[in-house]
Structures are given as structure tokens and as C-alpha cells.
Amino acid sequence: MGELGAAIIDAARRRRPKLVEMLAEITAIDAPSGDREALAAPAALLSSWLEELGARTRTRSTPAGPLIDATYREGDDAPVLVLCHLDTVWPLGTAAERPFRVEGEVARGPGVLDMRGGIVACLGALATLGELDLRPRPVRLLITPDEETGSEASREEIVAAARAAALVLVPEPALADGSLKTARKGWLLLRLRAHGVAAHAGLEPERGASAVDELVAALTTLQGLRDEEGDTTVNVGLLDSANPANVVAELATATIDLRFTEAAGERAARGALAALAARDPRARLEVTELHSRPPLMRTEASAAAAARVRRLARDLGIAAIGEGAAGGVSDANLAALAGVPILDGIGPVGGGAHARDEWVELGSLVERSALIALLLADDQDETEAR
Ligand SMILES: [Zn+2]
The missing domain is CATH 3.30.70.360 (Alpha-Beta Plaits)
Incomplete structure (x- = not known):
């Protein structure tokens, strides 16, 4: 275990109750794709969290709802782009009907895995960087309102942001064994x-x-x-x-x-x-x-980024993280148009995405938060492999 890795995983583990509390708070708010009125509330909550972390946020109104564009630590270096989506597949009323709950080591609730868990892991990562006074390269977060219905209103912004990025992280759920998704149809x-x-x-x-x-x-x-x-x-x-x-x-x-x-x-x-x-x-x-x-194809640069994640997982002393292919699409497919390295499935492990029994593993939520923090703090990148 590396020294930095040890500090980060400890901080992330101490933050676990806070992460669970954030996940509960965001999961209590419905976020049906494309519902501009309903999406205003979860967008406001995420923006306020980002601003508390010191990010500069701008919310643009699109035909599908609010799109948050946040910058954490500005600078001249090409940023790491974190592509998140605010929406879930669940209609209004689901949060009341099937409220967030913790059962032992898992949390359940609408969108808890796809992708509220992923968003909370990323925000937790930024909090950990702040707490440990680590200064990563610039990070840009795009939080879109319509991923689950095809990202029509966000597509151009996603591709443009990916073109300007050094690396794209997509905190969609990991594969069942924790592997990243470096290829999608x-x-x-x-x-x-x-x-x-x-x-x-x-x-x-x-x-x-x-x-x-x-x-x-x-x-x-x-x-x-x-x-x-x-x-x-x-x-x-x-x-x-x-x-x-x-x-x-x-x-x-x-x-x-x-x-x-x-x-x-x-x-x-x-x-x-x-x-x-x-x-x-x-x-x-x-x-x-x-x-x-378009397909997300496993490029040399994304393979190099996945190899870096394997090394960082060792530094954190957590289980090995592999890579694999997924059949479904995500916004990583759109970012692929930019030709930059992409790590999708960097969100936590769980199951039942788009299903009534959706769950997320809390241990994984903490580990992914630490992994993302270390990935941002680690100053190497895959640019040379492009
Ligand atoms: Zn998703």
C-alpha cells in the first residue's frame, strides 16, 4: 500500500457515514428523465454540494432539464472530465413509494446505483482531496438531465467537453465483479x-x-x-x-x-x-x-488508464479491479467520439439497475470514492499513449 493511498482510503472510510447520508438525501428526490420541473430540485442539491466543495458551477437550462457544468480547481492543464447523469428511469412518486433504506452492507432505493451512488462517490472523492489538501489537475463535472432517454439535449456538450479533456471518468455502475467497462456496444x-x-x-x-x-x-x-x-x-x-x-x-x-x-x-x-x-x-x-x-472501443489509451487503475487499487489496498465489456450504452459512447481515454463503470458495485430491487454495496461506494480521489491526485495521465 502506498503512503498516499493509505491516507486516502482512511479518509474515505471515515467519510462513510457522510456518504451514506448524501446518498439518502439525493435518493429521496425523484429525478425522471426530461422532466424539467422535477429535475430542478436534485440539480439544486448537487450544485449546492459542489459549491460547498469549492467548485464553480453553472447550470444551463436545456429542453430536457438542467445541465450542471462544474469546475473544480481551475488551471491550464486539460481537465479530467467526470460525466454524470442526474436523471433516473423512475417516475415521480417512486422515492415515496420505495424510499431509501440501508440493509446491512447495501443501500436500496430508486437510482441508488444508477447513478446516485456514482455521483456521491465522485463528490466524496473531491471532499477527500480537500480534506487532505491534495491539489489534483483541474476536474470538470458535467451532470446531464437525459442520459436514460438518449442524451439528445446533452450530446453536443458531452462531446465538446470530452474533446477538451485529458481523461474521461463515467461513474456508471461497475461490472458485477467490480471491473471497469472499457468497451460498450x-x-x-x-x-x-x-x-x-x-x-x-x-x-x-x-x-x-x-x-x-x-x-x-x-x-x-x-x-x-x-x-x-x-x-x-x-x-x-x-x-x-x-x-x-x-x-x-x-x-x-x-x-x-x-x-x-x-x-x-x-x-x-x-x-x-x-x-x-x-x-x-x-x-x-x-x-x-x-x-x-457509436461504440466505445477499447483503445490503447483507455487500456493504459485501466492499467493505472489496477496499480492505484493496489496502492489503496483494495481488491483488484479488472476491465470488461458491457452490452448497454452510456454517455461514454458519446465521449468516445472525442478519441480520449475513457474509464466507464468507475462507479460502485451493486445490482438491479433499472429494476425495483436496485441496490448498491456501501463498501464499494467508499472504495470507489477513494479510487477516484487517488486517480485525480495521481498526476500521471495517458496522454502519451494516445
Ligand atoms: Zn446510468
Whole structure:
């Protein structure tokens, strides 16, 4: 265990009751994505905590709600960007219905893992740095209002902030064994609509051009993007024609979820979408992109950052921290557009994200808080590996 590591883990352990109290306080406030009115209260609480820690905060109003932009210790060096989201997947009333509670070594409540625990770990890290009088490189925190619904209102700000950063930390939950997430699949959510020509299915079907037939053919083509390794997946969700069977369909719609581990998979998917065409000249296909995020690929620089975390975990005397891949997306996928090293899943360990039994391990909350503090205090970075 290193000397600095020992001081930091001790301070974080002493801070545990305070961390739990903060987690209780923030979890008591509902934060449904995109609800501008409801998000004002948790945003105000986080801003006040940040200001108490000595950060300079600015809250910008976006169509999805408040976006907090905070700077801790200004300076000329490129900052470490901490990407947090304020929102949870839970509707108004959930905090009252399923209040925060501690059961032994775990805490439960809406958003307690995703990502209230992660935010509290980061704020605890800044408090520890202050307490020990450690001066890290500048830290910038973006706390966004709409991660759970696709980050449309925050996307540009996230990418721009990542471009200016030396390292991006995303305190989303860790993998179940505590590993960081250095790779995530990219995502394309689409609506595919076929426009045909209606006709009587019995009397004169030749006058019609079936939108359903066109849609089925197009979906079959897209299913061809799947590969055995599961690097690219294609899932068809809602299928809708609302058409009586005795009418050749005029309109048919499907929603499609495409995921890919590599940028090449995204290029192939986009190529296939651009090449889609109706077989019948009287019909046409219309593709609408509802959401997209590029894949988070494990780069040399993020692998170097993950290696640094392994070393810092040893310095803290805590269990080893590995790295792995996750299927879901996060704002790390957007930050990936900037090409800087990214450590996602640096938040605490727990389970049941987006589920009613969501929980966070309190020991992990403390350890992650110490890890983030040491990572910020450690003056190495991965810039040379870029
Ligand atoms: Zn999250």
C-alpha cells in the first residue's frame, strides 16, 4: 500500500457515514428523465454540494432539464472530465413509494446505483482531496438531465467537453465483479416505414403494392447483418401495420435496435440502410434514426488508464479491479467520439439497475470514492499513449 493511498482510503472510510447520508438525501428526490420541473430540485442539491466543495458551477437550462457544468480547481492543464447523469428511469412518486433504506452492507432505493451512488462517490472523492489538501489537475463535472432517454439535449456538450479533456471518468455502475467497462456496444435505434398502395385483397390485389411485404423483405435484409460472434445484433421491436387482412397494406412500420462492437459494424449497418430499396416501384421505404451512439472501443489509451487503475487499487489496498465489456450504452459512447481515454463503470458495485430491487454495496461506494480521489491526485495521465 502506498503512503498516499493509505491516507486516502482512511479518509474515505471515515467519510462513510457522510456518504451514506448524501446518498439518502439525493435518493429521496425523484429525478425522471426530461422532466424539467422535477429535475430542478436534485440539480439544486448537487450544485449546492459542489459549491460547498469549492467548485464553480453553472447550470444551463436545456429542453430536457438542467445541465450542471462544474469546475473544480481551475488551471491550464486539460481537465479530467467526470460525466454524470442526474436523471433516473423512475417516475415521480417512486422515492415515496420505495424510499431509501440501508440493509446491512447495501443501500436500496430508486437510482441508488444508477447513478446516485456514482455521483456521491465522485463528490466524496473531491471532499477527500480537500480534506487532505491534495491539489489534483483541474476536474470538470458535467451532470446531464437525459442520459436514460438518449442524451439528445446533452450530446453536443458531452462531446465538446470530452474533446477538451485529458481523461474521461463515467461513474456508471461497475461490472458485477467490480471491473471497469472499457468497451460498450454502439447503438442505432431506427424506425423503418414502408409505404405501399392499398387495394382489395380479393378483388384486385394486383392494383396494390403491399407495405407489409416490403417491410418484411427489408427486415430480412437487415437481419443479414447479424454475425455468429454477436458483434452485430439486430432486434426488431414493435411491428405495426394496423391493416385489415382483406386490404393490401398501405403502411407498415417496425422499430429496430441495432448494436455493434466495432465502428466497422456501424459502417456496415449504415451502408445496408442506405442501400435498402422497395422491390415494387410503386412502394417506398423510409428510415428514421431515433437514437444513435457509436461504440466505445477499447483503445490503447483507455487500456493504459485501466492499467493505472489496477496499480492505484493496489496502492489503496483494495481488491483488484479488472476491465470488461458491457452490452448497454452510456454517455461514454458519446465521449468516445472525442478519441480520449475513457474509464466507464468507475462507479460502485451493486445490482438491479433499472429494476425495483436496485441496490448498491456501501463498501464499494467508499472504495470507489477513494479510487477516484487517488486517480485525480495521481498526476500521471495517458496522454502519451494516445
Ligand atoms: Zn446510468
